[in-house]
Amino acid sequence: MFTGIVQGIATVEKVTAAPGLSTxxxxxxxxxxxxxTIGASVAINGTCLTVTRQDNNDLYFDAMQETLQCTTLGDLQAGHEINFERAARIGDEIGGHLLSGHIHTTATIAEIVKTENNVTLWFEVPAAWTKYIFTKGYIAINGASLTIGEVEGNRFNVHLIPETLRATTxxxxxxxxxxxxxxxxxxxTIVDTLARLGYDQPPTAR
Structure with a gap:
């Protein structure tokens, strides 16, 4: 499990593609x-990966084809920067919200609005996932636990303070x-449970 509190920015040193996976x-x-240690879990841009080798500060991870297709990890190239978080331990403070490191979908940054003391990022998500996105709800973006601001159709935004901008990508x-x-x-879980009970349907006319 992860907390959504990004622990730093790391750099992609190398990407090696092989049939069915990339290292x-x-x-x-x-x-x-x-x-x-070997076998430890680390979230790379929010994606839980397993350490397969360590060489000082260089960590090696294997990402399967399914992971590359469902996340943005397939876009990574040498020189890119990523958010990372090591797996939470019992007793760690949960400063964000609990995350599994399993990515549901990807979104696109549609607009960046900069003001004097913060930045607002607008994202566009596939329509199928908008039912889980609510104003003031939690969401994890590239592994960072954030609070949703406004929601408009398949777009939503988050407001970022200078510290978040400094500590993440x-x-x-x-x-x-x-x-x-x-x-x-x-x-x-709540949205899907209500849907199974039929509460996502409009009321029938009488």
Missing amino acids: LVIRLPDNKAAGI FGTASEGQRVNIEIDSQTQ
Whole structure:
């Protein structure tokens, strides 16, 4: 499990493609790889991957074809920066909200609005996922736990303070960029349960 509190920005050192998977070499900042062992889970832009090899600050991960197709990891190239979070441990403070590291869909940054003290990012998501997106609800974008601002059709926004921009890759985000989306699990459970009970249907005329 993860908390959605990004622990830093790492750099893609190398991507090696092979039949059915790609191997990603990710360089973590100094001292951030301490204690990581083979088999450990690390969220890379919100996607839970398993460490297969470690060389000092360089971590190796294998991403299967299904993962590459369902996330933005297939877009990564050497030199790209990513958000990372090591798996939560019992007793860790949950500063965001609980995440599984399993990406539901991707979204596109549709608009970036910059003001004096914060930045608002607007995202477009596939219509099928909008039923889980509510104003003031939780969502994880590239592994960062964020609160949804406004929702308009298949678009929604988040408001980012300077610290979030500094600590994540959102500070260098650009319009048209794809991002990974993990829907809040509790929201998804409630919405799906109500749907099975028929409460998502309009009332019938009498």
